[in-house]
Amino acid sequence: MSDRYAVFGNPIAHSKSPRIHAEFARQTGQDLVYEAILAPLDGFAAALAAFRAGGGRGANVTVPFKEQAHALATRRTPRAEAAGAVNTLSFEDDAILGDNTDGAGLVRDLTRNLGLSLAGKRILLMGAGGAARGVLLPLLEQGPAALCIANRTPDKAVALAAHFRTAGPVEGGGYEALAGRRFELVVNATAASLAGELPPLPAELFAPGALAYDMMYGRDTPFLAYARERGARTADGLGMLVEQAAEAFCLWRGVRPETGPVIAQLRGE
Numbered sequence: 001m002s003d004r005y006a007v008f009g010n011p012i013a014h015s016k017s018p019r020i021h022a023e024f025a026r027q028t029g030q031d032l033v034y035e036a037i038l039a040p041l042d043g044f045a046a047a048l049a050a051f052r053a054g055g056g057r058g059a060n061v062t063v064p065f066k067e068q069a070h071a072l073a074t075r076r077t078p079r080a081e082a083a084g085a086v087n088t089l090s091f092e093d094d095a096i097l098g099d100n101t102d103g104a105g106l107v108r109d110l111t112r113n114l115g116l117s118l119a120g121k122r123i124l125l126m127g128a129g130g131a132a133r134g135v136l137l138p139l140l141e142q143g144p145a146a147l148c149i150a151n152r153t154p155d156k157a158v159a160l161a162a163h164f165r166t167a168g169p170v171e172g173g174g175y176e177a178l179a180g181r182r183f184e185l186v187v188n189a190t191a192a193s194l195a196g197e198l199p200p201l202p203a204e205l206f207a208p209g210a211l212a213y214d215m216m217y218g219r220d221t222p223f224l225a226y227a228r229e230r231g232a233r234t235a236d237g238l239g240m241l242v243e244q245a246a247e248a249f250c251l252w253r254g255v256r257p258e259t260g261p262v263i264a265q266l267r268g269e
């Protein structure tokens with residue numbers, strides 16, 4: 001029987017993860033099946049336990065269960081601990097390993113697929129919720145000159161920066177504090193794109209050759225339009241999605257799939 005994996009979320013119907021992992025399995029010759037499971041909002045732990053009891057080997061976890069997955073893991077990687085959230089679970093004999101591959105996926109998309117070296121660069125991270133927190137440590141590990149967190153509620157950005165201050169040159173505040181500053185990389189980790197909104201950005205923000213990255217994928221966003229109008233290079237979060245999946249696949253199976261063809265395939269649809 002094939003090894004079983006799944007992604008848990010609510011909603012989950014539109015998840016691309018089953019297709020991504022099926023393609024990885026085909027490519028690497030791994031014998032596994034990967035399905036999408038809709039867990040009830042109050043029933044994630046039970047759904048996960050049932051899957052594990054039925055022979056599940058590991059799981060991805062998405063909105064809104066990543067914090068619960070963190071709590072359910074009996075062992076966590078340092079990057080999952082830093083993120084305060086888990087998107088990848090690996091079921092071991094008497095333990096559940098929790099990892100978070102989101103930040104590594106973002107960094108890999110930025111550095112390998114988009115060719116942007118982050119060392120010595122000025123990075124702006126917009127948002128101070130779970131999505132922002134999940135990528136902070138891997139971004140800081142790249143050695144940027146500065147990582148500025150801007151948030152609509154400035155106190156949350158200040159608190160998040162304080163939490164990570166031993167990991168690198170990170171500062172937090174509101175959007176008004178960005179006036180006159182320039183960044184080589186601007187990452188949108190807010191939920192604004194979901195609502196078709198643009199965070200309150202100043203008129204100028206991008207250093208020459210800057211990259212604007214929206215973690216959301218599948219549609220043009222007001223942030224990417226704002227960036228294009230100002231001459232920045234733009235990217236959506238599709239590459240991050242595929243790269244975080246590849247990190248999870250690698251953790252489970254010990255082989256790293258090729259992501260380029262999968263990104264191209266999804267992009268073409």
Ligand code: ATR
Nearest residue numbers: 127128129130131132152153156190191192197199
């Ligand atoms: P997630 O897990 O996706 O990060 P979250 O924890 O609810 O979700 O965080 C959402 C983030 O998007 C927050 O930083 C939020 O700002 P506030 O902390 O001020 O609420 C930000 N956000 C949501 N809508 C926004 C908007 N229209 N403009 C700017 N920021 C927005």
